[in-house]
Amino acid sequence: MDALPALPVAVPLLVAAALVGLAPVCPRRVADAIALAAAAGVTVLCLLLLARSFDAPVVYWFGDWTPREGIALGVAFAIDPVGAALATLAGVLATAALTFSWRIFEAVRTLHHGLMLVFLAGIVGFCLSGDLFNMFVFYELFSVAAYALAGYQTTDPGSVRGALNFALTNSVGAIFVLAGIALLYGRTGALNLAQLGQSLATGPADRLVVVAFLLLMVGFFVKAAVVPFHFWLADAYALAPTVVGVIFAGVVSELGLYAVARVYWTVFSAPLAGVEGLTGVLLVGAVATALLGGVMCVLQHHLARMLAYATVSHVGLTLAGFALLSPAGAAGAVLYLVTDGLVKGALFITVGIVDHHLRDIDERRLQGRGRHLLWAGALLVVGAFGLAGAPPFGTFLGKALMEEAALEAGHPWLIGLFVVVAALTSAALLRATGRVFLGLGPRQGPAPRGPDEAAVRHPHVHATQVAPAVLLLAAALAIGLAPGLTEAVQKAGDHFSDRPAYAAAVLEGAGEHGPAAPRPPPHLAGPALWALVSGLGGLGLALVALFPDRLPGDLRGRLARASGPAAAALRGLHAGQIGDSVTWLVVGMAGFGAMLALVTR
């Protein structure tokens, strides 16, 4: 058995240890190059695994402890295209972030790079693992690295508080996950996902199984920042160094959703199959997350916070796809998640460039100061349309698949949610771009600080800063244009949600999947129209925000009176206090628990 599946975890861990050990003697550029090479290597390895897993899951038993008579004894990686695609995304984003940091991030680089590689190794292990307890361990591994990276700038009190809030809230989430694992182990004596699924498939869900599902779901939702578990996110993501924010916003939240979907399909799909209202429960979380994230995104002036809340709202959209609990919904959600991650990574890098060159990140203070960085504005506009899911971005295809799945599942109103949320997040970005790079809009808030623009000599923008953002956007476009991709994604969604086939592949080493049922290609005309609507809606909202004086006076007054107090209340709610976010975690747990109790009665 070849060891390829273990390499994308082992390599970055070993390189990280070497980098930290050699820190005192390793020149800076050498450390940079080694870290970059390791991240790129992980990406290539994950791509190889992705290519290999399309025909049948790649199952790798550590120490060759293969199952005996259908009973899993050892610990396995079970790699399917969905997990491999997420791992690849993490590798791509880490490579892009490290390239970006070549010229920007001045700090104790060897330690920072070591943390980044441990972070990456944890994410990849989490995506590839076929064992629930190992998922938990990798989850904690990448989380601890993430806490340290989020608080890396210890001189900024906001950053330290953000990291503490991130760490405390997510650790509570991890406690829930582990409690869920303990209950499942007590019931089945198994930790392997396939084995767990086989044990529970014998009957309908009783209370213990439902409670275990609740604990796992809520625990992973904390990482995904599903409302009301999202209060920690903005400080942690927006105040972390840009290099780290790229990966946070691009892939980390989505990992929480991936975990819920993976655990649902491999373990709980049989016992919970008869539960009619489960989709409804998940959709409540999805709608609340998408809308609240979108509104909070519009309310931000801090560019990185804006992207952080865009992440929250798009987690809601992705959850809506998974919540349909159908192979088609999962396929669309995965495609959306990957391409959205690429776009957000590019946007985060662009905002990092703006921050680095203009020494500020507040849209109001930056008004008109970006005129000589127009190309960065152009990148933000392209990214905004990528976020909005405009064709031919891959986000468009993902959304089209999710919309079709929503129609099939009898939830046509979800299309409206997609349109509104995409309009909100793209409006926020377009407004900020217009203000910063074109100087549009009325002056508001604090007066510009700092020296006169004309007198400042801006540092030269280096290719290593721009290229990663351009390449990530290009990748999101290429995915949208790749021929045959839709069928491949649909096939991956079918396999992702086929529990018996997964169990057979893991426990009995069953080979190739059967031929996929032929499926008509998705209808793209309707989704294209909706994408146009949300793109125009976003542009319209941005223009309204930039030129409020063009609105009729009484309408403007009414808008201000209606939205002012609500906006203030929402901002107050999101002040980032640690006690608040843990309180909301408990409240959310109770809420989801009550809803699950209702639907599984």
Next chain:
Amino acid sequence: MMGFLPYLVAAWLLLVGLYGVVTSRNLVHAITCLSVAQSSTYILLLSVGFERGGTAPIFLDVPVGTKAVDPVVGALTLTDVVVGATVSALLLALAVQAYKHHGTLDPERLKPERD
């Protein structure tokens, strides 16, 4: 099985730990409360695998079929302890940084620099 008592203890530890985290105005206190909440998982795991009258799971010099406690939960708990220690150490390091740079351990007095 020891009946319900260990599960009640686990639930109690989780709840008081969470209460402490929610109400704390001191970071070191909050981090300790998190450890209390975390310890509920140790109790839960161990009680899941407990076997009354079972021996330690070392299968040397004992007849086949001897009752023993589940070794897997022991391993899980050990892993969990390591994870918990890592998280606590990292959080305490962050608290030290907060105090060093900003002179406070009250999370509510840490405010972002530029907003």
